[in-house]
Amino acid sequence: MAPHAETTSSELALEGMVHNIEKTASSLTNGHTSNGVVANGFKSPTLVELDASLLEITYTTNPRPVPAPNCAEVKAQKTCTDHMVTCVWTSSYGWHAPQLRPYGPLTLMPTASCLHYATECFEGMKLYRGYDGALRLFRPNLNANRMLLSATRIALPAFNPSQLLSLIVKLCATDGPKWLPPSRPGSFLYIRPTLIASDSALGVQKPSEATLFIILSCFPTLDQKPAGMRLLASREDMVRAWPGGFGYAKVGANYGPTLICQADARQRGFDQILWLFGEGAEVTEAGASNFFVVWRSKEGRVEVVTAPLEGRIILDGVTRRSVLQIVRERLAAGSGGLLGGTGLEGVRVVERTYGICEIVEASREGRLLEAFVCGTAFFVCGVSEIEWKGESIRMPVGSDGCGDYSRLIKGWLKGIMYGKERHEWGYIVEEEGIPA
Numbered sequence: 001m002a003p004h005a006e007t008t009s010s011e012l013a014l015e016g017m018v019h020n021i022e023k024t025a026s027s028l029t030n031g032h033t034s035n036g037v038v039a040n041g042f043k044s045p046t047l048v049e050l051d052a053s054l055l056e057i058t059y060t061t062n063p064r065p066v067p068a069p070n071c072a073e074v075k076a077q078k079t080c081t082d083h084m085v086t087c088v089w090t091s092s093y094g095w096h097a098p099q100l101r102p103y104g105p106l107t108l109m110p111t112a113s114c115l116h117y118a119t120e121c122f123e124g125m126k127l128y129r130g131y132d133g134a135l136r137l138f139r140p141n142l143n144a145n146r147m148l149l150s151a152t153r154i155a156l157p158a159f160n161p162s163q164l165l166s167l168i169v170k171l172c173a174t175d176g177p178k179w180l181p182p183s184r185p186g187s188f189l190y191i192r193p194t195l196i197a198s199d200s201a202l203g204v205q206k207p208s209e210a211t212l213f214i215i216l217s218c219f220p221t222l223d224q225k226p227a228g229m230r231l232l233a234s235r236e237d238m239v240r241a242w243p244g245g246f247g248y249a250k251v252g253a254n255y256g257p258t259l260i261c262q263a264d265a266r267q268r269g270f271d272q273i274l275w276l277f278g279e280g281a282e283v284t285e286a287g288a289s290n291f292f293v294v295w296r297s298k299e300g301r302v303e304v305v306t307a308p309l310e311g312r313i314i315l316d317g318v319t320r321r322s323v324l325q326i327v328r329e330r331l332a333a334g335s336g337g338l339l340g341g342t343g344l345e346g347v348r349v350v351e352r353t354y355g356i357c358e359i360v361e362a363s364r365e366g367r368l369l370e371a372f373v374c375g376t377a378f379f380v381c382g383v384s385e386i387e388w389k390g391e392s393i394r395m396p397v398g399s400d401g402c403g404d405y406s407r408l409i410k411g412w413l414k415g416i417m418y419g420k421e422r423h424e425w426g427y428i429v430e431e432e433g434i435p436a
């Protein structure tokens with residue numbers, strides 16, 4: 001279980017922040033025994049760090065059958081694999097020994113902080129069964145780092161992200177072989193690492209107990225929409241995130257309040273909400289996915305445009321980051337003309353604030369080429385229509401629901417995830433299964 005390291009030099013400001021927290025965490029525990037008690041017998045205020053090597057394992061005695069991909073049971077999104085990982089943190093001790101144990105209910109007191117104050121954050125990742133037979137994660141260190149960012153935004157305890165990643169890998173190594181059999185290349189499980197404040201004190205305060213859990217869920221394929229996605233732009237009286245808020249963190253509090261809009265959109269035949277912000281009706285992101293538009297600028301250059309991370313109202317998506325990087329590497333505008341092999345014109349990547357009016361204008365002037373959403377759940381999904389203030393903006397899509405650029409990008413990323421292209425973003429999980 002010694003998976004490939006895969007950090008690239010362009011990795012994020014976030015890594016710097018994580019490193020600082022890691023250093024702080026380890027300097028706090030230096031010189032103390034692993035249970036936080038110093039040699040002279042006084043209880044030390046230092047805390048035990050999250051440590052995947054302390055994992056205690058209890059295998060299930062009730063293994064369940066694996067459902068067929070995309071069957072009704074999978075679409076209901078209630079089925080998880082045989083096991084889960086849990087780990088309790090307390091403010092007096094730190095991180096207790098993590099457990100790998102049979103999947104099942106958690107026990108919480110009705111006073112638990114997460115049930116009242118949204119002290120909850122999560123991640124969304126996938127475990128992929130490659131066409132080369134291998135099990136892979138995709139840039140999982142970015143998810144582990146982001147989970148730390150989210151946790152600390154809502155007063156949940158810090159941890160070493162590489163230890164979280166080791167726990168995720170261990171669960172995948174245990175349940176992956178059965179639940180993603182080699183006979184089903186191209187399939188995946190959805191990984192949901194979650195951290196909740198399980199503190200049973202009702203006071204509105206920083207929690208003194210938290211529970212980490214990691215589950216692997218059977219999940220349907222959401223990126224195959226032959227007609228493309230239809231997006232409904234948000235109304236002025238509904239805002240997803242705002243400057244100074246927490247839109248950049250994957251905390252539960254960002255999602256519950258959007259469900260009413262999403263349900264309304266679904267009822268009207270749309271797939272997701274396109275979240276606008278502020279006076280300028282700035283385009284931010286779509287549902288729980290980042291949003292990209294491809295247009296020809298007034299100067300005639302093809303641009304791939306997405307909202308910037310500055311301002312911290314959108315989520316720093318792993319897929320968004322990967323799309324930007326791969327487009328910069330493989331589709332950058334050069335001396336003009338078509339890019340060898342792709343038949344497409346080179347593009348300029350633009351991360352900037354832009355209003356939906358600019359999309360409307362590009363559409364009116366025939367400069368709008370395509371749009372797509374991207375994220376782990378929906379992967380890369382072409383957009384065929386955006387409705388804003390009763391007006392419909394339409395974009396042509398192929399029979400797969402994608403435009404030419406999004407199809408190419410999606411193909412490249414898919415190739416990496418499913419082992420058709422060897423790439424440092426692919427992170428191989430050594431399979432273990434359950435001992436006989």
Ligand SMILES: *Cc1c(COP(=O)(O)O)cnc(C)c1O
Nearest residue numbers: 288289290315317318319375376
């Ligand atoms: C999870 C999420 C995304 C996509 O992030 P990925 O890391 O690409 O999965 C985008 N926007 C929001 C609001 C999200 O919650």
